[in-house]
Amino acid sequence: MTDKQKTLVCGDVNGNFNTLFSRVESIVKKSGPFDILLCVGNFFGDDNSQLDAYKMGTRKVPVTTYVFGPSDETHVKYYCEEGSEIVPNVVYMGKRGIFTTSSDVKIAYLTGLSRRELGKDIPMCSFEPSDCSAVRDSCFRGQSEYRGVDVLITTLWPAGIEKDDCQKMDVAKDCLSDLIAWLAMHIKPRYHFVPSTDKYYERQPYRNQSIHQDYRECATRFLGLAPVGNKAKEKWIYACSLQAISRMRMTDLLQATTDETVCPYDVELMKQHQPGKVVKFSGNGQYFYNLDAADDDQGKRKRKGGDTERKRREFDPDSCWFCLSSPTVEKHLVICVGAQCYLALPKGPLTPYHVLILPIAHHQSLSKAPDEVVNEIKKFKQALKEFYRSMDKLVVFFERNYKTSHMQIQCVPVPTACESQILEVFQDEAGINSIQMEVLPPYADIAQVVLPGAPYFHADLPSGEQIFAKTKQHFPLQFGRDVLSSPPILDCEDKADWRQCLLSRCDEDALVAAFRNNFTPYDFTVNDDTDTE
Incomplete structure (x- = not known):
């Protein structure tokens, strides 16, 4: 360099x-x-x-x-x-x-x-x-x-x-x-x-x-x-x-x-x-x-x-940057593809094993996704939990349905030692930003607590708890990353904004290849006989 x-x-x-x-x-x-x-x-x-x-x-x-x-x-x-x-x-x-x-x-x-x-x-x-x-x-x-x-x-x-x-x-x-x-x-x-x-x-x-x-x-x-x-x-x-x-x-x-x-x-x-x-x-x-x-x-x-009632932009799935059929999707970031969803590397990942679960077709949020998409997301989550567990890591899943057009579920591995602190850090950050955050009842479904199309933030924690917040104007776009990059969890505050840690095309290719290779034993998209449920 x-x-x-x-x-x-x-x-x-x-x-x-x-x-x-x-x-x-x-x-x-x-x-x-x-x-x-x-x-x-x-x-x-x-x-x-x-x-x-x-x-x-x-x-x-x-x-x-x-x-x-x-x-x-x-x-x-x-x-x-x-x-x-x-x-x-x-x-x-x-x-x-x-x-x-x-x-x-x-x-x-x-x-x-x-x-x-x-x-x-x-x-x-x-x-x-x-x-x-x-x-x-x-x-x-x-x-x-x-x-x-x-x-x-x-x-x-x-x-x-x-x-x-x-x-x-x-x-x-x-x-x-x-x-x-x-x-x-x-x-x-x-x-x-x-x-x-x-x-x-x-x-x-x-x-x-x-x-x-x-x-x-x-x-x-x-x-x-x-x-x-x-x-x-x-x-x-x-x-x-x-x-x-x-x-x-x-x-x-x-x-x-x-x-x-x-x-x-x-x-x-x-x-x-x-x-x-x-x-x-x-x-x-x-x-x-x-x-x-x-x-x-x-x-x-x-x-x-x-x-007062700002017109919503009409969205064309052919121009969506995350629909897998779109000519504009960055396919070099794709790790594996299932029947309804795919796994991909995000821009500016928090860790080398930070990935996204995205629907292949155009769906805005988990709350509006059809059952077959929701079910495959659960399979991807289970496979990732087992994969991260083999590395002695836990995982936080979060989704921000606010100022986004295509559903993206962030999957971030975290150290096992911080499990007891994650909920507290989320609540502290929510308090700082005047966000009303609640812990959902066990086994609650996001579609049961939010109206279809309504903006929200939702996260699945390693403890099994789910947290939910209705997003309002000026909701911090990097809220999930702010929490996970904080000293008690990943201690990489310089990566809170993805723009601060953009990678070269060569580095992205290397991370995708490494993840795909290590994830293969847990990848149900290539191991049809593997039961991940």
């Missing part, structure tokens, strides 16, 4: 896939292989027909490419499940989060437009003030001494960045955000990339603000990249070699440059960090509230008109 990560970053692609990947291919031929390509801004456009060749395999994406959330409402239909591939070697990462590459480079992102600026909530295209807080908290989690992150990607520009004495940059007022300025000040990225509507912009490095006057912080390079293939021939792709901030010497990290400037943002933003406290009103309707506030979505606010 090299010490530095060779990285490419591009502006709005707008459907110009051939122009983008042809240019990347020529750069690779000239300068050698690159590790990743980050697409800032909108990946899709009005015409996306060029993508067909990449879907069919007649053209190939030369570098692993990461795509982030859209800012155009009309593009939402083109995106897939978070963590899945749009086409081979192009991964959709969602609108917000932080992930760590194999070179330990940390990339934080918050894309889309401010809901308060838009005046409405557009799923996938808009963000709340609490999203800023969530990204900040993810960056800080597990670090006793915070240095900063390597890269920040946003759609909006931070308010104040346009104040540059050396060059004038005309930025539309609705593209500037106090929230993004707040986020940039707090997480201190070494590089901050945004899409630019027309021109390339590279600001002089600025020194980050510290709450301690005598403490020196790292510097940030801010770059706005023009749209891919723009007619004005403004720069739309940027290449850099990144050394992870965690591996840098402090003397190098703090070294000043001759063109360095002071921080361009309002210094008052650095002080605004109390739960529920407004950062600033900038005239464009933007506020900041901490994620831990009692009501971070302004619960007393009344929605207008059709926003």
Whole structure:
């Protein structure tokens, strides 16, 4: 593994896939292989027909490419499940989060437009003030001494960045955000990339603000990249070699440059960090509230008109990233296939033996699945229990039927020594998040306690107990992983978010092969004479 990560970053692609990947291919031929390509801004456009060749395999994406959330409402239909591939070697990462590459480079992102600026909530295209807080908290989690992150990607520009004495940059007022300025000040990225509507912009490095006057912080390079293939021939792709901030010497990290400037943002933003406290009103309707506030979505606010009953997206099973018949399913993750369900490796597993049970056909949740699917899930669970027992492990099964389209039952092996603590840790985490969790009666069926289609969280514990919670708005998406990654259980808090522990295709192939080989004696899909009930 090299010490530095060779990285490419591009502006709005707008459907110009051939122009983008042809240019990347020529750069690779000239300068050698690159590790990743980050697409800032909108990946899709009005015409996306060029993508067909990449879907069919007649053209190939030369570098692993990461795509982030859209800012155009009309593009939402083109995106897939978070963590899945749009086409081979192009991964959709969602609108917000932080992930760590194999070179330990940390990339934080918050894309889309401010809901308060838009005046409405557009799923996938808009963000709340609490999203800023969530990204900040993810960056800080597990670090006793915070240095900063390597890269920040946003759609909006931070308010104040346009104040540059050396060059004038005309930025539309609705593209500037106090929230993004707040986020940039707090997480201190070494590089901050945004899409630019027309021109390339590279600001002089600025020194980050510290709450301690005598403490020196790292510097940030801010770059706005023009749209891919723009007619004005403004720069739309940027290449850099990144050394992870965690591996840098402090003397190098703090070294000043001759063109360095002071921080361009309002210094008052650095002080605004109390739960529920407004950062600033900038005239464009933007506020900041901490994620831990009692009501971070302004619960007393009344929605207008059709926003009260938001239309559900119609789901096409042919485009589902987990239906086994779908052309988009990542089949290299599949371990074994039964009559109704299959076993697969998840993206960013908590342990090498963390797997998923998924129905072959499209079913949203266990509560709505037909009997034949439910029965085979029970067979898979029993087989996995015996398999993990042979490794001196227990297993926790959990399902989150909230903001998911295809049923996924997570199967996570845990040490036998933690059995007595698991329920308590779940209850503690539920209390922290104000989640009403209950222990179900023995032998209860999930279909008996929840209405079909209603969102919920459900887990089977090694003790035989089942826990259940009705999910509400802002239910933590990583709730199950947060619990199991905690010190009393797996002690791997850095893996609570799957984006933090993504594996290469080679590593995924190796884990699938190892699991399949070791699981064979317990696999009823190949051992027809084995009674697993």
